[in-house]
Every structure is written in structure tokens, then in C-alpha cells.
Amino acid sequence: MTAKIYVTLKKSVLDPQGQAVARSLGRLGFAEVQDARIGKYIEVKLDGTRADVRDRIERMCRDLLANTVIEEYRYELGE
Amino acid sequence: MNFAILRFPGSNCDFDALHVLTSVVPGATARFAWHKETELGSCDAVVVPGGFSYGDYLRAGAMAAHSPILGAVRAFAERGGPVLGICNGFQILCEAGLLDGVLVRNASLRFECRDVHLVVEGRPTHWTAAIPAGRILKMPIAHAEGRYLHAEIDVLEREGRVLFRYADAAGGVDAAANPNGSTNNIAGVASRRGNVVGLMPHPERAAEAILGSSDGRLLFESLVARGGRV
Numbered sequence: 001m002t003a004k005i006y007v008t009l010k011k012s013v014l015d016p017q018g019q020a021v022a023r024s025l026g027r028l029g030f031a032e033v034q035d036a037r038i039g040k041y042i043e044v045k046l047d048g049t050r051a052d053v054r055d056r057i058e059r060m061c062r063d064l065l066a067n068t069v070i071e072e073y074r075y076e077l078g079e
Numbered sequence: 080m081n082f083a084i085l086r087f088p089g090s091n092c093d094f095d096a097l098h099v100l101t102s103v104v105p106g107a108t109a110r111f112a113w114h115k116e117t118e119l120g121s122c123d124a125v126v127v128p129g130g131f132s133y134g135d136y137l138r139a140g141a142m143a144a145h146s147p148i149l150g151a152v153r154a155f156a157e158r159g160g161p162v163l164g165i166c167n168g169f170q171i172l173c174e175a176g177l178l179d180g181v182l183v184r185n186a187s188l189r190f191e192c193r194d195v196h197l198v199v200e201g202r203p204t205h206w207t208a209a210i211p212a213g214r215i216l217k218m219p220i221a222h223a224e225g226r227y228l229h230a231e232i233d234v235l236e237r238e239g240r241v242l243f244r245y246a247d248a249a250g251g252v253d254a255a256a257n258p259n260g261s262t263n264n265i266a267g268v269a270s271r272r273g274n275v276v277g278l279m280p281h282p283e284r285a286a287e288a289i290l291g292s293s294d295g296r297l298l299f300e301s302l303v304a305r306g307g308r309v
Contacts (some may be wrong), residue, residue, distance in 0.1 A: 012230065013183070014186065014260070016184060016186050016187075016188050016260075017188065018183060020188055040137075063145075064137070064141065064145060065137070067138055067141070067174065067181050069180065069181045069228065069229075069230055070181050070183060070228055070295075
């Protein structure tokens with residue numbers, strides 16, 4: 001099974017990288033860009049039933065993949 | 080007093096710390112502890128040095144925080160043992176939960192590498208007890224992820240756990256003296272018990288006059304002078 005995990009900065013956390021990207025897009029002529037936020041995408045291949053996998057992914061996110069002081073996570077389970 | 084200096088793949092301030100703790104600070108001896116070890120062995124204090132442990136993969140300090148040696152450091156800290164995290168070492172201790180908060184990308188987006196001034200405050204700790212409050216220290220910084228964030232900054236402040244704040248040469252704390260956008264100009268903090276301390280500036284690179292400042296020695300001398308007691 002594949003888990004697609006998205007780790008993003010909480011809305012309250014300033015993202016200067018995202019701001020720099022938004023400014024660059026503006027300079028390239030994409031005047032409609034108002035903001036950009038940068039996050040991480042992590043693909044994990046693993047074994048187990050869907051119910052077990054959800055529990056394990058939650059723990060992986062809390063223990064290592066995300067720092068919940070500043071980040072949020074969500075995930076999708078694929079085939 | 081015997082110091083254990085942790086080494087990870089990507090540590091690069093380990094020899095600076097070893098030099099200071101074997102050749103500069105009287106009464107100190109030191110040796111390295113490799114990240115794969117599960118025991119610290121006999122030591123009186125632990126230094127987690129700067130660098131780019133595990134290439135800063137995922138987040139600065141995140142991988143090192145789960146390395147085998149950190150289990151031993153956690154047990155040492157729980158027994159009240161003094162632990163100092165410098166730069167990447169501070170990031171590692173935050174990721175390991177031995178210190179509160181987290182260090183994220185500098186607001187400037189630049190790798191900030193220069194001398195800064197710090198003003199010392201907060202509750203006395205193992206590493207600061209011999210430094211008078213209000214003392215201004217000059218040390219270099221060299222980091223890209225030094226913006227300190229904490230979910231309950233008021234609690235940290237109220238408990239006197241902010242030990243170092245970025246300031247100007249006269250001790251003025253304002254936005255102009257803040258090199259990375261850190262909350263409340265915070266450069267270093269202590270654990271609730273006070274034995275674990277982390278800071279982004281490099282005291283081990285400012286421990287001899289020939290390097291432009293010897294203020295950094297005060298942290299190590301503070302610990303040695305009191306035999307590890309506050």
C-alpha cells in the first residue's frame with residue numbers, strides 16, 4: 001500500500017520561502033498570485049490492513065514526519 | 080569535569096568544542112560520543128555541537144533527535160545532568176523534546192553568519208549561573224534555521240527560561256538586533272528544570288581573545304566552577 005503524506009506549515013506560521021516564491025511568480029507576470037505556501041510531500045510504501053495503516057501513519061507523522069508545533073499533516077491511502 | 084561531545088554524520092563544530100574543552104577551559108576534559116552509541120559512559124556534562132546532522136534532512140535536527148545516543152542523553156537529562164545544545168545541537172534538543180519550541184527558516188531567508196550580541200537573563204542555570212544578568216556577550220551565529228517559535232511563549236517568558244536574547248552592543252533588544260526573526264529576539268532557552276540549555280550562537284567559537292571574543296567561555300566556566308551544580 002502507498003500512503004501519500006502532505007506536511008504543511010500551520011496558517012499562523014510565517015513562511016518566508018513561500019513569500020519569496022509568490023514574489024518571483026509575480027515578477028514572471030503571474031500578477032494574480034496573492035500568496036504561496038511551501039510544504040512537503042512524502043510517499044511511504046508499507047504493508048498492513050487499511051485500519052492498521054491509518055494508525056501507524058498517524059504515529060509516523062507525530063513522531064517524525066511533522067513537527068506539530070509548527071506543522072499540520074494529512075494523508076491519502078493508495079493501492 | 081568530563082564532557083561528552085556528541086558526533087553525528089554532518090557535525091562540523093565537534094572539534095571546536097573538543098578544543099575548547101580540552102585546551103582552553105581550565106578543569107575541563109572532553110571526548111566524543113558517536114551517534115550510534117547507546118551509552119554515554121562516564122561523563123559530567125553533554126555538549127550537542129553544531130553542524131548539519133544527517134544533512135538537515137526533513138527538518139534541522141529531526142533525524143538526529145531519534146538517533147541511538149539521544150536515548151542516553153534523554154536519560155542523562157532526566158537524572159538532572161547538564162546538557163548544552165549549540166546551533167544544530169539546539170535544533171536537535173528541540174526536536175527531541177528535551178527543550179520546548181522549534182527553530183525554523185530565518186525570516187531573511189539568508190544563512191546568517193556574523194557576530195551578534197546577546198543579553199543574558201532568566202533563571203540561573205548550570206550553564207549561566209556564573210554570568211551576571213544583563214551581561215552582554217559577543218559570539219558568532221552561523222545558521223539558516225534560527226527563528227525560534229513556541230506555542231506558549233508567555234509561559235516560557237514567565238518561567239524565566241529565556242536565557243539569551245539578541246541585542247545591540249549596548250544591550251538594546253529590538254527588531255534591528257534580531258538576525259533571524261526569532262520570537263521576542265530569543266537566542267537561547269532552558270528546560271523547565273534548567274539543566275538543559277540550547278542557543279543558536281556559538282560560544283565554542285568565541286572562547287579565546289584571538290578569535291575576537293572570549294565571552295563564550297563563560298558558559299563552560301560557569302558549569303565547571305560550580306561542579307555541575309547551580
